[in-house]
Amino acid sequence: MVSVSGVFRPRPTYLHNTNLDLNSVQELPDSHLWPALDAEGSGNLTYVESMPVIDLADPDVVGRMGHASETWGGFHVTGHGVPLGLIDRLESQVCRLFSLSREQKLNAARVPNSFNGYGQVPIAAFFEKSLWSEGCTITDSPVNWASRLWPDDYIEFCDVMEEYKKEMKALCVRIMWLMLASLGITKKDFDWAGPNGDLDGSWTTLQLNWYPPCPDPNRAIGLVAHSDSPILTVLYPSSTSGLQVLRENGTQAHWVTIGPVPGSFVVNVGDLLQILTNGRFRAPLHRAFVNRTHHRLSVPFFIGPPKDALITPLSKLVSADRPQLYRAVTWDEYLGIKRKYFQDALAVVSLRAPMDEPSNVSDHGSLESG
Numbered sequence: 295m296v297s298v299s300g301v302f303r304p305r306p307t308y309l310h311n312t313n314l315d316l317n318s319v320q321e322l323p324d325s326h327l328w329p330a331l332d333a334e335g336s337g338n339l340t341y342v343e344s345m346p347v348i349d350l351a352d353p354d355v356v357g358r359m360g361h362a363s364e365t366w367g368g369f370h371v372t373g374h375g376v377p378l379g380l381i382d383r384l385e386s387q388v389c390r391l392f393s394l395s396r397e398q399k400l401n402a403a404r405v406p407n408s409f410n411g412y413g414q415v416p417i418a419a420f421f422e423k424s425l426w427s428e429g430c431t432i433t434d435s436p437v438n439w440a441s442r443l444w445p446d447d448y449i450e451f452c453d454v455m456e457e458y459k460k461e462m463k464a465l466c467v468r469i470m471w472l473m474l475a476s477l478g479i480t481k482k483d484f485d486w487a488g489p490n491g492d493l494d495g496s497w498t499t500l501q502l503n504w505y506p507p508c509p510d511p512n513r514a515i516g517l518v519a520h521s522d523s524p525i526l527t528v529l530y531p532s533s534t535s536g537l538q539v540l541r542e543n544g545t546q547a548h549w550v551t552i553g554p555v556p557g558s559f560v561v562n563v564g565d566l567l568q569i570l571t572n573g574r575f576r577a578p579l580h581r582a583f584v585n586r587t588h589h590r591l592s593v594p595f596f597i598g599p600p601k602d603a604l605i606t607p608l609s610k611l612v613s614a615d616r617p618q619l620y621r622a623v624t625w626d627e628y629l630g631i632k633r634k635y636f637q638d639a640l641a642v643v644s645l646r647a648p649m650d651e652p653s654n655v656s657d658h659g660s661l662e663s664g
C-alpha cells in the first residue's frame with residue numbers, strides 16, 4: 295500500500311477537471327476511481343463501538359470531555375442550545391447553493407491562495423484522484439460572491455451563514471474551556487484567548503461540504519483521511535451517515551462510522567490543540583464516504599488562534615515524565631506546513647519523531663497490518 299509520504303508532493307500540482315458535474319454523472323469516471331479502496335469498501339464498515347455522546351448539562355461534563363478528547367479525540371455534543379430552526383435554515387441554504395448548475399457555482403469559485411468560495415477542498419491538491427465532493431469555504435463575508443450567484447436574493451444566505459458562525463463561535467469557546475479544564479488549564483494559562491477568554495481575534499471559518507450521490511460508492515471517496523489543523527472543529531454532520539473516525543486504542547486502530555445522534559454536533563480536536571496540550575488530546579484522523587442514493591451535506595466550523603499567536607505546549611503539561619513534544623508555531627506558519635506536508639505536518643513540528651519515519655497510514659487512511 296502507498297503511504298501518505300509516498301503520494302505526497304512537496305508542491306501539489308494536480309489540476310482537477312473542474313468541468314465535470316458530479317451531480318449528473320452516471321458512471322464513476324476513472325478520475326474519481328480510487329483503486330486501493332476495493333478491499334475495504336469505504337462505506338461498508340460497521341463497528342459496534344460508538345463515539346461518546348456528551349450533554350453540556352452533564353454534571354461530569356469536564357471529566358467526560360477530557361476522557362473523550364484523550365481517547366477518541368472527539369465526541370458528540372448535545373444540550374448545546376443552538377436553535378433547530380437555524381440548523382434547518384442552514385441546511386436549506388447549503389442545498390440551495392450546491393443545487394445550482396456547475397457554471398453558476400463557478401461564479402463563486404475560490405481564487406488561488408484564498409480560503410473563500412466554491413471549489414474542491416484544499417487537500418484534494420495532494421491526490422492524483424479526485425474526491426467525490428464539492429466544497430465552499432466561508433472565512434470572510436460571502437456577500438461578494440453570493441450576490442453574484444443570486445443578485446436579487448442573497449441576503450438570507452448571508453444572514454444564515456453569519457448567524458450560524460456566531461452560534462458556533464460561542465459554542466467553541468464554551469467547549470474549549472471545558473475540555474481544557476479537564477487538564478487543569480484555565481484562562482490564566484495562555485493569553486491568545488483574550489482577557490475574558492472569549493477568543494476574540496481568533497481565526498474562524500465555515501466550510502460547506504456537499505457529497506452528490508455516487509454511482510459506485512465503494513470505489514470513490516468523499517473526503518480523504520485527514521486531521522483538522524486548527525484548535526477545534528464543531529461539525530454539523532446532517533442525518534445521512536458518511537463520517538468515519540479512526541479509533542486508536544493502544545496498538546489497535548479501526549475506522550468507526552459515526553452514526554446519527556439527533557440534535558448533536560461532532561467535536562474534533564485539531565492539530566493545534568494537540569500541540570497546545572503537548573499531545574494529551576489527539577487530533578483524530580477522519581474521512582467521509584459517499585452513498586449511491588442520497589446526497590449528503592456536512593458543515594464544519596473551524597476555530598484557530600489569531601494568525602500570529604505563538605502556539606506552544608502549555609508549560610503545565612510539560613514535565614520530566616512528559617517532555618515537550620512540539621516546538622512553538624504560529625497558526626499561519628502551521629497552515630503553510632500543512633499545505634506543504636499534509637499529514638506529516640505534526641511530525642514536522644515534532645521535537646521527537648523524525649520527519650522521515652515511515653507513516654503507517656495509507657493514502658486513503660486505511661491502516662497497514664502490524
Ligand SMILES: C=C1C[C@]23C[C@H]1CC[C@H]2[C@@]12CCC[C@@](C)(C(=O)O1)[C@H]2[C@@H]3C(=O)O
Nearest residue numbers: 409415416417499501520522523524596
Ligand atoms: C482553516 C482551514 C482548515 C482547512 C483549511 C482551511 C479551510 C478549509 C479546511 C479544510 C476542510 C476540509 C479538510 C481540510 C484538511 C481541507 O483541505 O480544507 C481542512 C483544512 C485543515 O484543517 O487543514
Ligand SMILES: O=C(O)CCC(=O)C(=O)O
Nearest residue numbers: 501503531537582592594
Ligand atoms: O463530511 C464530514 O462529515 C467530514 C468533513 C470534514 O472532515 C472536514 O470538512 O474537515
Ligand SMILES: [Fe+2]
Nearest residue numbers: 520521522580
Ligand atoms: Fe475534517
